[in-house]
Amino acid sequence: DAGVTQTPRHEVAEKGQTIILKCEPVSGHNDLFWYRQTKIQGLELLSYFRSKSLMEDGGAFKDRFKAEMLNSSFSTLKIQPTEPKDSAVYLCASSLTGRDTQYFGPGTRLLVL
Amino acid sequence: GEKVEQHESTLSVREGDSAVINCTYTDTASSYFPWYKQEAGKSLHFVIDIRSNVDRKQSQRLTVLLDKKAKRFSLHITATQPEDSAIYFCAASPHQGGRALIFGTGTTVSVSP
Numbered sequence: 177d178a179g180v181t182q183t184p185r186h187e188v189a190e191k192g193q194t195i196i197l198k199c200e201p202v203s204g205h206n207d208l209f210w211y212r213q214t215k216i217q218g219l220e221l222l223s224y225f226r227s228k229s230l231m232e233d234g235g236a237f238k239d240r241f242k243a244e245m246l247n248s249s250f251s252t253l254k255i256q257p258t259e260p261k262d263s264a265v266y267l268c269a270s271s272l273t274g275r276d277t278q279y280f281g282p283g284t285r286l287l288v289l
Numbered sequence: 290g291e292k293v294e295q296h297e298s299t300l301s302v303r304e305g306d307s308a309v310i311n312c313t314y315t316d317t318a319s320s321y322f323p324w325y326k327q328e329a330g331k332s333l334h335f336v337i338d339i340r341s342n343v344d345r346k347q348s349q350r351l352t353v354l355l356d357k358k359a360k361r362f363s364l365h366i367t368a369t370q371p372e373d374s375a376i377y378f379c380a381a382s383p384h385q386g387g388r389a390l391i392f393g394t395g396t397t398v399s400v401s402p
Contacts, residue, residue: 209389219378219392232389267332277323278390280333 178203180281182268188287194256197284200249201270209269209278210243210253219267222253226274258288291316291383295393302400308366310396312379315360321382322355322362323390328375336377337364369400 181200189195201208210222223243224232233243240259245251255262265285269278296311314322323338339346339353339362346353352365366373376397380390 211389218394219390221389221391224389269333274388275321277335277338279335280325282332 182281182284186285189258192257197253199251199268205270207271208251211267213265260288263288291391293381293391293393297396299397302369304402310364312393313361314381316383319381319383323380324364325378326375371400374400
């Protein structure tokens with residue numbers, strides 16, 4: 177069974193650019209999560225979808241971060257415009273339902289110069 | 290909102306000894322408590338979880354204890370092995386499922402021969 181896949185694995189962007197990160201959840205999973213991981217802030221929620229509907233978003237990330245679920249098997253996270261403080265690992269996770277284990281993808285490591 | 294505090298930032302143990310990581314949470318409504326392991330350069334890997342309807346759960350060398358009164362839960366690793374070396378994250382879900390996880394800050398466990 178394929179796990180959660182994320183592309184690209186690494187991304188380098190100039191300040192002010194628009195970048196789009198992609199995630200494919202485990203087949204059949206209904207819930208999808210985007211988290212950001214940094215050494216200083218740790219793991220923070222960006223967005224949570226259930227059956228393609230946005231259930232939660234991290235309040236601090238609303239202005240330049242937009243996550244979408246175009247269909248049940250594909251999600252994107254757009255950061256526009258990027259800033260150096262956005263440098264982090266972006267993790268996508270999925271679960272069968274909200275009460276089940278979340279499985280994480282390999283992450284996208286973003287560096288903004 | 291929910292806050293999860295992970296008390297040990299680092300833990301060094303000798304191979305074969307036990308390791309214990311302690312976490313506390315603030316929201317009495319939290320009912321789901323998973324643990325994740327992150328090896329160097331890799332993503333989060335689910336290891337074990339516990340729900341609020343039990344106070345103990347064991348899986349091979351891992352045991353999770355939950356004290357709802359004290360709002361505290363802990364991960365016990367027995368007979369540690371070098372491959373247990375990693376960062377361990379505790380987390381809590383602040384509702385009866387269907388919510389994103391709130392993570393602790395991580396404990397770096399080092400197992401020396």
